[in-house]
Amino acid sequence: AQSVAQPEDQVNVAEGNPLTVKCTYSVSGNPYLFWYVQYPNRGLQFLLKYITGDNLVKGSYGFEAEFNKSQTSFHLKKPSALVSDSALYFCAVRDLNNFNKFYFGSGTKLNVKP
């Protein structure tokens, strides 16, 4: 079965410090991985994706993610957090047998404190 896991329900970080939101995946094959952000009562916004190529993927708003095949991880990172980064973050993996299906993690709430 294909799935993603976000082991932390919540991450707290001070403004200006680096942040990491963790994601691990389980797929049989080469994964297509995605990160999305959601602000309260809003839809999800795409941040970045990994399909192939460089293991370090750069995305929107200064976010980046590192694909690690040996650890089956795709952690989201940002060198310096902003208060406005406070939101709910979702990791997702595409079903390799059906490109129309995505498996989403349960989400991680990021709190950035001034």
Next chain:
Amino acid sequence: DGGITQSPKYLFRKEGQNVTLSCEQNLNHDAMYWYRQDPGQGLRLIYYSQIVNDFQKGDIAEGYSVSREKKESFPLTVTSAQKNPTAFYLCASMPGPGGELFFGEGSRLTVL
């Protein structure tokens, strides 16, 4: 501006009533999706459609119905058979294989 429009933003329904959520996109995407979001559970796929006049059940289709008569439109009906319909509903579209999902702003349904 191109995007996905969902309406209404908030909807209240009495038990036993059907309700239809609208989803319109002007991105010229072929594939469209409906997801349900509950706190702490991530997103679950209800239905999806790859082309006009064709759609498939997702993981939690029971109690829901859809239609795809136009490329731009993919309405979702929450029927009285859905046992726990209170949730946040998200419509999405995708430009093609390998692409990412584009989401609307969501519709929050509350059953009174």
